[in-house]
Amino acid sequence: MKQAACALTIAGTDPSGGAGIQADLKTFQELQSYGMSVITSIVAQNTTGVKSVHHLPIEMLKDQLEAISSDMPVHAFKTGMISNVSMMKAVAEWVPQVSAPYVMDPVMVAQSGDPLIEEESRVWLRENLLPLTSLVTPNIPEAEDILGESMESSEDMKEAAQQMVTRFGAGAALVKGGHMKGEAVDFLYDGSEIHTFTSERIDTKNTHGTGCTYSAAITAYLSQGLPLVEAVKQAKYFVTEAIRHSFNLGNGSGPTNHFATREEVFNKWF
Numbered sequence: 001m002k003q004a005a006c007a008l009t010i011a012g013t014d015p016s017g018g019a020g021i022q023a024d025l026k027t028f029q030e031l032q033s034y035g036m037s038v039i040t041s042i043v044a045q046n047t048t049g050v051k052s053v054h055h056l057p058i059e060m061l062k063d064q065l066e067a068i069s070s071d072m073p074v075h076a077f078k079t080g081m082i083s084n085v086s087m088m089k090a091v092a093e094w095v096p097q098v099s100a101p102y103v104m105d106p107v108m109v110a111q112s113g114d115p116l117i118e119e120e121s122r123v124w125l126r127e128n129l130l131p132l133t134s135l136v137t138p139n140i141p142e143a144e145d146i147l148g149e150s151m152e153s154s155e156d157m158k159e160a161a162q163q164m165v166t167r168f169g170a171g172a173a174l175v176k177g178g179h180m181k182g183e184a185v186d187f188l189y190d191g192s193e194i195h196t197f198t199s200e201r202i203d204t205k206n207t208h209g210t211g212c213t214y215s216a217a218i219t220a221y222l223s224q225g226l227p228l229v230e231a232v233k234q235a236k237y238f239v240t241e242a243i244r245h246s247f248n249l250g251n252g253s254g255p256t257n258h259f260a261t262r263e264e265v266f267n268k269w270f
């Protein structure tokens, strides 16, 4: 019997289904990895913003992590929203138990501008969690936050990707250009060279959950054994199509479409 590729997300929730755990599980399913999830925080949010956040007790987070590693295979995992140092410590202590690629989406602020991580945890994340990663996937504001420097150009993005690896110990770094003008260009530094991933910029306000979806797609492909550069290449295609066919739902920034690449539904929907 063939073994399933198993992907795990450790993140917060989005009841409106566009970001967080919900986006990650949809992506894993769509890309045919067996999806598993450990919830850090329950977030009352939708396309317009965050109403309130409830952090699960640390023991509950530890129990969920233990439930996975004591029983299930993990072929790759990602983290999203980990709001405070106590939760980060629980994750950092657990990471060595699984020998699988670790993709960190260093979630800090929702698109609505609402903070998703406590101010003082940012330094802890950089100094203690970042060195455990196989890949970190910051957008421009997150990269600026981690490095403490502002970024304006492609050269700044490439430099930032290199610094995440050489100065802060990430395994690799993908700096995403969704917040820049012009084409949507992302730069990956894999420890030896810079790889560039480019797509056209799609004219839409409906990009809620793009970062979650992108990092989940990379995680799914890594769980299936793809090499990092190929995993990012295929994930970039997946997220671009998800944005191209995003849903105009809700009153704010609508969610991306996780089934956009399915041929059989394409004719029915688009």
Ligand SMILES: Nc1ncnc2c1ncn2[C@@H]1O[C@H](COP(=O)(O)OP(=O)(O)O)[C@@H](O)[C@H]1O
Pocket: 138, 139, 140, 176, 177, 178, 179, 184, 185, 186, 199, 200, 201, 202, 203, 204, 207, 209, 210, 211, 212, 214, 236, 239, 240, 243
């Ligand atoms: N309007 C858009 N058209 C095409 N690609 C986009 C658009 N906005 C973001 N992207 C791409 O989506 C991915 C997520 O990037 P980004 O929006 O920067 O992350 P985040 O959601 O974490 O802020 C990147 O590959 C980025 O280039």
Ligand SMILES: Cc1ncc(COP(=O)(O)OP(=O)(O)O)c(N)n1
Pocket: 011, 012, 013, 014, 019, 020, 021, 043, 045, 080, 081, 107, 109, 110, 111, 112, 116, 207, 208, 209, 210, 211, 212, 213
């Ligand atoms: C629970 C939760 N995690 C992460 C985010 C941020 O998601 P991201 O993919 O970066 O997308 P936007 O912030 O651009 O919507 C979130 N909102 N909730």
